[in-house]
Amino acid sequence: MKKKQSIVILVICAVLTVLLGFTAIKGWGPTGTGSMANIRTGLDLSGGVSITYQTKTENPSQEDMDDTIYKLQQRVFQYSNEAQVYQQGSNRINIEIPGENDANAILEELGKPGSLVFQDESGNTVLEGTDIADAQGVARTDSTTGQREYMVDLTLTEAGKSKFAEATTNNVGKRISIVYDGEVISSPTVKSAITEGTAQIDGMAGIDEAKNLAAVIRIGSLSLELEEIYSNVVGAQLGQDALSSSVMAGAIGVLIVIIFMIFAYRISGLAAGWALVVFTFLDLICLNAFDVTLTLPGIAGVILTIGMAVDANVIIYARMREELTAGRGLHGSIQAGFKKAFSAIFDGNVTTLIAAAVLYLLGTGSIRGFAITLAMGIVLSMFSALVVSRVLSYAFYGAGIRNEKFYGKIKAHKPINFVGKKNLVFIISAVLILSAPVGMAVYNANTGKALNYSLDFIGGTATTVDFGEKLSLSDLDSQVQPVVSEVTGDANVQFQQINGTDQVIIKTRELNVDEREQLNTALAGKFSNIKAAEITAENISSTISGEMRSNAMKAVVIAVIFMLLYIWFRFRDLRFASSAVLALVHDILIVLAFYVLSRFSVGSTFIAVMLTILGYSINATIVIFDRIRENLSIMKGSSLKLIVNTSVTQTLTRSIYSSLTTFITIFVLYLLGVPSVREFALPIIVGILVGAYSSVCLTGSLWYIMKTKLGKKKIIDKEEVPELSAAETSVPGASAKPAPVKAASAAPKKKTAKKDRSELQSVKPKKGRRRR
Template sequence: MKKIKQVLALVLVLAVLGGLFFVAWFGIGASKDGSMHDIQFGLDLSGGVSITYQVEGENGGNPTTAEMDDTIYKLQRRVESELGTTEASVYREGENRINVEIPGATDEIFATLSTPGNLYFIREFNDEGEANYVDNSAEIYGMSLGIYELAEGVTIDSLKESGDIILEGKDVAGAQAGIMTQNGTDYVVELTLTDEGKKKFADATTAAVVNHDTIGIYYDGEFVSVPTVESAITAGVAQITHMSSYESAQSLASTIRIGGLDVSLTELRANVVGAQLGSSAIHTSKIAAMIGLALIVLFMVIIYRVLGVAASLALGFYSCLVVILLSAFNITLTLPGIAGIILSIGMAVDANVLVFSRIREELANGTEVQKAVKSGYSKALSAILDGNITTLIAALVLGLRGSGTVKGFAITLALGIIVSMFTALFITRIITRVLYNLGFKDEKYYGKAKAAGSIDFVKRRNVFFAISCAIIVLGLAVMGVNHAQNKGAFNLAIDFAGGTSTTVVFDELPSTEELENDIEPAIIKAANDADASLNVTSISHQVVEGENTVVFKTITLPEPSRSAVEDVLETTESYAVSEVTYESISATISNEMTKDAIVATILALILMLAYIWLRFRDLRFGASAIIALAHDAAMVIMCYAFTRIEVGSTFIAAVLTIIGYSINDTIVTFDRIRENQHNVRTEDDLKELVNKSVNQTLTRSLFTSITTFIMVLCLFIVGVEDIRTFALPLMIGVIAGTYSSICIAAELWFIMKKKSMSSAKAAGKADKNGKKTANA
């Protein structure tokens, strides 16, 4: 009877897994909600909307560089907040145009990104309480929201001359919808003003209270709100109260944020464009993922037997849950997002490997299987929590403080970490218990840990340090040589350096295969042949939906290369071209976005250091971990320097991926040192402690690295060119992260600990000698 219950339990587990797989693959209902088919892919994987704006400066002329940069950054942040996507691309086109590219092609996107007008706060009522500027203003006096135009004959210029424009959009730092519940529910819009706007608004509202004025908020030809001023507002923070609903508060806050641009934007064109990485990118990524998962399952079953079967089933739960959650929360998945998922898969397996290693150690010590399983989970818990929480801290900070690619990476990484902890700590354990109760009770089904090795890692520390330093120095030398030869220290992609957008109008649109296999190589060859100093290594294209137009993007093409490309396009017999135009485009990753990424990374490292210090009660652990992270990041960067792979948006994702992977690996080694750290009195004791701990966790570190490496290797072998150039630095990073956890981090802690022990010993000796002198 008991065995029947366990069979039913296993059937239930498999049924739930099957149900999750059905939902993940086929979705729910005709809409495919919750399925892989419903996942929103980014511009690089599936295309989206491209909108181009003509920009006029504050005084009506051409915008300054500062105005363009500020507008690009504000548009980037606005798209993120209004449309909930972190994967928009905003960049300069030519001298006075801005291009905004957003994943997907919905009516909401077109409506939200329709021509952003200018925002003004206008003193609306005069001293006698008579309406100045709003048509039918008596009907909306005191109301929170109305859509009304300026009175006949009144213009913005005349309002500026009369001094009745109190604030402009540039004076507003932020606007957010909110809910107040002190005296019932009240929906509000909270405004934050700049320092200059604070002073202006203080003067205006002080006078408005005396004169019973209202202040109309005027945007893009309409009054969108005409609130009453109830008191002087001098702190630079204001509230518009009594909104009809939270949605209307959100709408008004959105309008105010949109209007906070220093320039005027006029929409020139709006198109639906195709994927930047080509049609095969998603297909090959899926194949790579399936092959990688199959190889991981095979590896886990061979190495860990019954435990491997349990982990493989749990990995199936993990994969299905991630797909369902990506779809359910409308998370936009891009190439960097795939990196975050790959990392979390490695960490999901890592948690299982940690537990299994502990179980096998207990079995080797003679513990009965059931007790060994319980003890294994108990002893591995602290390392699992510390490793995942440390990485989760980094993901949360990057998500909150970062923008664009960084935020997208952080979201998928955080999601993956949470799901992986759930499946590793609960699902795997449940399945293991069911399999045990089904009759797999003999320890031969689980295996025993072999005795830990006796490699003297501490003795070889200087060799390890020298190898790392040599690679970094050699990489810096290569960067210096390339810079001296005017090639640039790195091969910067258009994401960082800008480039040339070549728009080609064909008489008949070529197929995807012709674009990728014939036309793109021809453009690259023509551009490089025309200018010996040029090194075009990659190109992307976007097809404009409903037209015979294709936009090719490359690094900056000088005039000889542009002419050569145009000649090739216009003289090829296999297709006909009616028009070729060129535009210079700016970097899609702005200086502000780069600063956001740097600040977020530094803050994440500080918080990670603080957490490790708090948990291990030894700052040396945190310092060693951060230095090891810097080492791993440097190794990834050196990979880009040596190979001359283009440094684009995926560069940031690659570095962050390895930081997240490496810290988890290092924490496991430190956790074992903390566990073994007792009765350490001499340098020999300290050396034995570090060597013992590293040897005990060596197998686990190697196995985790193998499973993560398998996933990335599959992407490298099966993926398209852009994915391969992303996978290569990740493979180098996985190797570097494993190397630093074994050969760098623990050895650095040994050096710091040894120094503190020597200092404490010297201080004690001095104190002892001092007492002897005093007694004498």
């Protein structure tokens, strides 16, 4: 590349970066299109609509309440993955939808939950609303006529499948009416017997009609009939200070990381820092474009992905330095750095994407939101490292910056005997892991709580207070929280303002009658405008339902299985895959131990933390295993022990730098963030440190033991290697071959209102080929 062309490319990259920055920060046009200010935010940052329903049945069973809450959760996720549905009292259900400010519009779109039945022409009920699993309004093009058709796709439950099969078999050519709250809303004709559990209602005039009918069918399939008690717009739980402090922390963290990268890698570090800025702007723009609802833990997650985005650049430039140290020219070293780092970057990121995909498909609510944010960050970080960083590196070289001192070399180091210390490492890990169940047993015996569950998990009491004046969130934190905490003995207090009023909802752990009276008296004594007799309180259920927790666990387990299968496929060795998964489980269990012993609050952020560790921790392990796989070919004749120690030592700088850059971004967030952010940041810091420890000290030894002790053909590795000179045992550059060391084993082998014309018809599943 000629010098002028390189300079032009650098200028173009600078202009594009400025345009991306302007879009992300300011936006375009009067509405600021593309600006991060337009990113949808959650209840904790911007408030939203709150709707309270009451069951028409006075004393509903808890089973029916749980079923209704779960189904309503599925309904409201169309507005936001962060929407919350929870029980209030014995027969009320509260819905909170972030980012919305028109309660009437939500009520109209959501519909009135009432009774739904399917009746034949004689008026006999053949199907009930609870027999419908799902209903969706869709538009399709007829392959024969080419005309656009609008219809409702119905999916029945197992119980509904048999009921509907019998009903449609007996009513072919006749109408089956859909009756909602006593009113016929559709009367499609049965074309044929429907026995597969899926059907279509066609004949809709447009997509809006199809969606409206589907919405009524969905909302009418609830186990209980509900009526709206009241709706209002609630304010943010945390306020603008939390958002501004988190954004400030992110900006400072990025700046520190860029300075560190330039100091560590010089020109390459400048390219990495530039690519990091591009990544940050693109991530903010995409969050806006894909209408992702961003909560405070979500902001912390975005900042975390910024730290993770540096990882790929560290891998590339560490390989580049190894090539320079081995004597290769600068241009060849740049080429080799990107080429040899690709497999580690690709495998690490694809493994994390697999986890994100499973979490999105099987998860609900905030789990799906986390999966979207994680996947988006991973894709953009790969683009910034493999495309943006590459373009900048070659442009700097082409512009004339070719002195090797601006890129740096590594010093040769004698391999550290990590495998030799495996017994000590295993003992340390075992003690840390066992501290979780032991601590849980002790706390459960003493306090009845194995973990310090928050309101999100166990529910509590919602106390509504009219303060007679408008109090800011900072006033509530400084003046009201101490009063509440003194009565409850618990600092876990949430405030929610009701817009347009002086009322505040105070959410605490569950209070008994005496504690409620004590709280009312304390508040009335502190604030003269409060009338104790007008304070109301009701118990509320957890916002994270049992189904959501169950779905989260299933998603994590299946994600781990798919990650194992992918690593097995890529490395052609189950021992690589099983070692990586064991290290991942090791990290999650130690973070759990931190929650147990520190008594940190276990709530919605707990799930986010564990999912973050799941996505983050695997990357460093993949890098080390990638180097072991490479050295198995390069160091033929050497003992497995030496190969493992050499591989871990070669990647040690990368492991330290990657963990350090991620640590910096989260640590700044911890220092500047509000308490709820710290509840997310500190466990993540623990996870980063544990992940670095397990990758460097544990995974190589795990693979070594499995390779030598497990399998049909056990490999006897010579433990005592002849004493080598410093030159022979020093960690070489990636291209250099170390002197072969005689060993007892051979090198491992590779394994290869108008007239109702709608009709009801069965839907046959389409057969297709799965491509591999």
